Amino acid sequence: MFEIVHKRQLSEAVFEMGVRAPRVARKARAGQFFIMRTTDRGERVPFTFSDWSAEGGWIRFIFMRVGKTTHELSHFEVGDSVADVVGPLGIPTHVEDVGRIAVIGGGVGAAVAYPVARAMADAGNEVTVVLGARNEDLLILREEFEALPLKELLVVTDDGSAGEKGLVTAPLKRLAEAGEIDHAMAIGPAIMMKFCAATAKEHDVPCVVSLNPIMVDGTGMCGACRVSVGGETKFGCVDGPDFDGWEVDFEELMSRQRVYVDDERAADADYSRGCSCHQ
Amino acid sequence: MSPVEPDAGAAGPAEKPRHRPSRAPRTPMPERGAAERAQDFDEVALGYTEEMARAEAARCLQCRNATCIEGCPVNIDIKSFIGHIIDGEYEKGVAVLKERNALPAMCGRVCPQEEQCEIACVLAKKGEPVAIGRLERWLGDFDLACELEKRCVPEIAEPTGFRCAIVGSGPAGLACAGELVRLGHKVTIFESLHAPGGVLTYGIPEFRLPKAIVEAEIFMLTEMGVEIVTDAVIGATYTLDELMTEEGYDAVFIGSGAGLPVFLGVPGENLNGVYSANEFLTRVNLMGAYEFPKSDTPVARGRKVAVIGGGNVAMDSARTALRLGAEEVFLVYRRTEDEMPARREEVHHAREEGVEFKMLCSPSEILGRDGFVTGLVATRMALGEPDDSGRRAPVCVMDSEFEIDCDIVIVAVGTRANPLLAQAAPDLERSSRGYVLTDDEGATNIPGVFAGGDIVTGAATVILAMGAGKTSAHAMDRWLAGRSRAV
Ligand SMILES: Cc1cc2nc3c(=O)[nH]c(=O)nc-3n(C[C@H](O)[C@H](O)[C@H](O)COP(=O)(O)OP(=O)(O)OC[C@H]3O[C@@H](n4cnc5c(N)ncnc54)[C@H](O)[C@@H]3O)c2cc1C
Ligand SMILES: Cc1cc2nc3c(=O)[nH]c(=O)nc-3n(C[C@H](O)[C@H](O)[C@H](O)COP(=O)(O)OP(=O)(O)OC[C@H]3O[C@@H](n4cnc5c(N)ncnc54)[C@H](O)[C@@H]3O)c2cc1C
Ligand code: FES
Numbered sequence: 132m133f134e135i136v137h138k139r140q141l142s143e144a145v146f147e148m149g150v151r152a153p154r155v156a157r158k159a160r161a162g163q164f165f166i167m168r169t170t171d172r173g174e175r176v177p178f179t180f181s182d183w184s185a186e187g188g189w190i191r192f193i194f195m196r197v198g199k200t201t202h203e204l205s206h207f208e209v210g211d212s213v214a215d216v217v218g219p220l221g222i223p224t225h226v227e228d229v230g231r232i233a234v235i236g237g238g239v240g241a242a243v244a245y246p247v248a249r250a251m252a253d254a255g256n257e258v259t260v261v262l263g264a265r266n267e268d269l270l271i272l273r274e275e276f277e278a279l280p281l282k283e284l285l286v287v288t289d290d291g292s293a294g295e296k297g298l299v300t301a302p303l304k305r306l307a308e309a310g311e312i313d314h315a316m317a318i319g320p321a322i323m324m325k326f327c328a329a330t331a332k333e334h335d336v337p338c339v340v341s342l343n344p345i346m347v348d349g350t351g352m353c354g355a356c357r358v359s360v361g362g363e364t365k366f367g368c369v370d371g372p373d374f375d376g377w378e379v380d381f382e383e384l385m386s387r388q389r390v391y392v393d394d395e396r397a398a399d400a401d402y403s404r405g406c407s408c409h410q
Numbered sequence: 411m412s413p414v415e416p417d418a419g420a421a422g423p424a425e426k427p428r429h430r431p432s433r434a435p436r437t438p439m440p441e442r443g444a445a446e447r448a449q450d451f452d453e454v455a456l457g458y459t460e461e462m463a464r465a466e467a468a469r470c471l472q473c474r475n476a477t478c479i480e481g482c483p484v485n486i487d488i489k490s491f492i493g494h495i496i497d498g499e500y501e502k503g504v505a506v507l508k509e510r511n512a513l514p515a516m517c518g519r520v521c522p523q524e525e526q527c528e529i530a531c532v533l534a535k536k537g538e539p540v541a542i543g544r545l546e547r548w549l550g551d552f553d554l555a556c557e558l559e560k561r562c563v564p565e566i567a568e569p570t571g572f573r574c575a576i577v578g579s580g581p582a583g584l585a586c587a588g589e590l591v592r593l594g595h596k597v598t599i600f601e602s603l604h605a606p607g608g609v610l611t612y613g614i615p616e617f618r619l620p621k622a623i624v625e626a627e628i629f630m631l632t633e634m635g636v637e638i639v640t641d642a643v644i645g646a647t648y649t650l651d652e653l654m655t656e657e658g659y660d661a662v663f664i665g666s667g668a669g670l671p672v673f674l675g676v677p678g679e680n681l682n683g684v685y686s687a688n689e690f691l692t693r694v695n696l697m698g699a700y701e702f703p704k705s706d707t708p709v710a711r712g713r714k715v716a717v718i719g720g721g722n723v724a725m726d727s728a729r730t731a732l733r734l735g736a737e738e739v740f741l742v743y744r745r746t747e748d749e750m751p752a753r754r755e756e757v758h759h760a761r762e763e764g765v766e767f768k769m770l771c772s773p774s775e776i777l778g779r780d781g782f783v784t785g786l787v788a789t790r791m792a793l794g795e796p797d798d799s800g801r802r803a804p805v806c807v808m809d810s811e812f813e814i815d816c817d818i819v820i821v822a823v824g825t826r827a828n829p830l831l832a833q834a835a836p837d838l839e840r841s842s843r844g845y846v847l848t849d850d851e852g853a854t855n856i857p858g859v860f861a862g863g864d865i866v867t868g869a870a871t872v873i874l875a876m877g878a879g880k881t882s883a884h885a886m887d888r889w890l891a892g893r894s895r896a897v
Contacts, residue, residue, distance in 0.1 A: 154642065154647050154648075155647065158646070158647065168604060172698065172704065172705045172706060173706050174697065174705075174706035174707045175604075175697070175707070199703075199706060200706060214604070215604045215640070215641050216641065217602065217604070217641035217642070217643060217647070218643075218646065218647070219646060219647075220643070220646060347689060347692055347693065347697070347707075348602070348603065348692065350602050350643055350646075350669075350828065350830055351669070351670055351828050351829070351830055352669040352670065352671070352688055352692070352828060353671065353686060353688045353689035353692055354671045354673065354685075354686040354688065354689055355689050357679075357680050358680075359680060364673065364679070364680060369829075369830060383680055383781075386682060386780075386781035387680065387682060387781075389682075389781070390682040390683075390710065390781075390782075391708045391710075394702065394703070394708035395708065397703060398702070398703040398706065398708070401703050
């Protein structure tokens with residue numbers, strides 16, 4: 132069992148959680164993820180590390196309540212325990228001094244973008260962060276990003292309730308057009324990554340994306356996480372989660388993410404009936 | 411312990427009556443009817459009763475030169491354990507089994523006895539061999555039905571002070587662990603999944619190998635002192651090197667299996683509804699998807715399911731799909747039934763339950779609409795000259811493509827070595843296909859690191875993996891003994 136040692140609600144549906152997992156914390160690197168099961172009947176769900184401490188023996192992640200498991204998890208409190216935590220999984224984000232880089236975090240993807248931006252800055256890069264959300268309430272980690280040694284933090288919301296009104300691709304395009312970035316890294320919903328990669332490609336800027344296909348084991352054993360990259364099938368869990376955004380078949384990814392939508396809705400509805408938070 | 415059993419025809423020791431082999435036909439295995447069992451996940455074969463076991467054991471000739479023992483990959487003293495059933499001394503029979511095999515209830519269920527011990531039975535030459543596997547299962551179940559204190563726990567040697575790490579808790583790792591604790595070493599198994607057992611847990615379905623049996627036999631190993639750490643991926647959570655250095659293990663055994671699924675490489679393979687058998691079976695067996703939404707993991711339930719392949723894995727997938735409510739399940743195999751590597755019994759069961767066999771055809775494309783599978787294009791095959799495996803190789807028949815209507819495709823055409831562990835251990839010598847290279851006793855090129863089971867041989871059988879685990883355990887024991895002398 133793995134004890135929850137930290138919990139903070141960041142917005143209506145977004146939570147930050149810390150879990151005691153010394154074995155995993157020892158090894159965690161930016162861009163990697165772990166797999167959790169809340170209970171013995173639980174699904175194996177992947178989350179990316181948002182922070183960790185090898186000395187403290189804990190890992191942190193930020194999750195959005197989207198279905199049954201994340202809903203259930205949102206009711207876990209400090210002192211409770213989850214059944215399983217396994218990791219670190221996936222190949223760490225390639226961090227080196229590449230010069231000027233834009234890190235784009237959309238929605239809950241900001242949680243993944245945070246350690247990446249920090250690592251990129253630590254490696255000596257000039258980092259511009261584009262932080263996007265649908266509205267101000269859903270915008271997360273703004274203060275944390277502000278505390279990093281960034282060149283600039285650009286905030287964008289769909290409705291203009293915070294920062295610039297529009298999509299994250301707008302500032303990305305400006306940066307690319309002005310020749311102010313050599314590299315981009317986009318982390319967020321598949322559709323956002325798709326357009327970021329396309330925008331970057333138009334300006335010949337390499338763009339790495341962090342993919343989130345449905346997973347089961349997370350160790351290369353099942354192939355649930357298949358993604359097409361440059362016409363080749365890759366396993367998201369062991370070959371990724373980072374891939375060359377120019378080459379990813381995002382349509383396929385989005386289609387595969389929807390495979391269980393009906394089942395998932397039914398499971399969450401079933402769970403919500405017995406749960407007080409939605410009434 | 412070496413019980414002396416009278417040979418057929420020879421005079422036995424004075425205190426025991428002479429064994430007169432029965433000439434009755436082989437005792438059939440009681441099974442649930444095909445229609446009933448295809449509706450649920452409960453076990454198909456019910457197991458012998460005590461009377462049936464006695465009746466079947468009585469058929470054994472108790473040959474002076476028991477050839478069946480040679481047929482067993484771990485050389486269980488078959489003649490002796492059957493002798494104990496004849497005599498009604500079941501505990502002694504269990505002890506004989508456990509001397510060689512820590513997991514008899516499981517092996518009794520899944521070993522291909524028909525090509526191992528039973529084919530070597532003298533009775534097989536003229537008719538039907540003794541049902542050795544069913545008797546093994548019966549004794550294994552007999553032991554598990556006993557109260558914990560009464561169960562057979564093999565003797566354990568004095569502690570040696572050495573610590574051994576085992577990677578993977580499939581049959582190879584479990585057998586190696588069982589043997590090492592008996593030899594007095596401290597043993598920790600590291601398993602990447604949340605539950606131990608390897609293929610026994612995530613692959614072979616409940617209706618063929620109940621998970622309660624797997625859990626009970628693994629529990630007996632923990633009773634003997636084996637420690638099992640789940641959620642630990644070697645190559646990620648710890649590297650091989652860290653096990654030997656920071657974690658302080660004196661020797662390591664790698665039994666990580668051949669868990670990497672192979673796909674067909676045909677167009678449409680990433681459509682929703684295409685599963686590797688590994689994913690499909692893992693969702694159902696390990697994650698309990700057949701109880702969704704009581705368990706949280708879903709699995710697509712098809713109306714028409716096409717399973718590609720002809721081995722045990724394909725049979726298990728097809729029969730699982732039926733139990734999830736599919737109206738039709740097709741098995742698509744590129745050779746004929748004679749070449750199918752699956753156990754005869756499983757082929758028979760699958761057919762009885764209504765799996766339809768489409769032989770001599772090979773999928774060339776998977777069709778879909780809106781991202782979901784709608785069908786399969788297959789090409790007819792004919793058998794040509796024998797290939798490397800000695801089986802006649804399938805060759806395409808020109809212009810013979812046809813469509814099969816289906817909404818789920820399960821690919822069961824084999825597995826390879828998962829590179830995860832080895833990538834973090836570049837010094838470990840592997841074959842070009844990624845399997846770990848060892849000598850006959852499982853020693854790898856790294857001193858103190860041994861390997862066995864599917865990670866060395868490629869996908870094989872439970873008992874071969876167990877045999878390799880045991881062999882390595884003894885080699886490790888000798889290696890450790892050498893080290894203590896050196897110190
Ligand atoms: C490598 C990786 C890293 C991730 N990191 C984060 C993170 O840091 N924060 C976060 O909030 N989310 C993250 N996710 C997504 C997260 O795993 C899903 O939101 C979660 O599994 C949803 O479970 P649920 O039962 O609440 O929702 P469900 O109702 O089951 O599913 C909602 C949607 O989530 C996705 N999903 C469902 N099950 C899985 C699964 N087993 N694996 C992957 N996706 C699934 C599907 O697209 C589905 O439609 C990550 C996913 C991956 C693959
Ligand atoms: C569906 C199916 C049906 C089968 N039916 C039969 C049958 O009827 N009879 C028969 O004899 N054989 C059968 N087999 C074959 C048999 O199950 C295998 O040959 C056998 O399980 C191999 O044992 P193993 O211990 O080498 O590997 P596995 O059983 O594969 O176990 C390996 C274990 O190692 C773990 N692991 C892998 N990598 C790591 C890592 N890096 N760190 C930690 N742990 C790791 C895995 O999670 C797994 O638990 C079947 C196989 C399948 C898939
Ligand atoms: S999640 Fe199973 S192989 Fe990637």
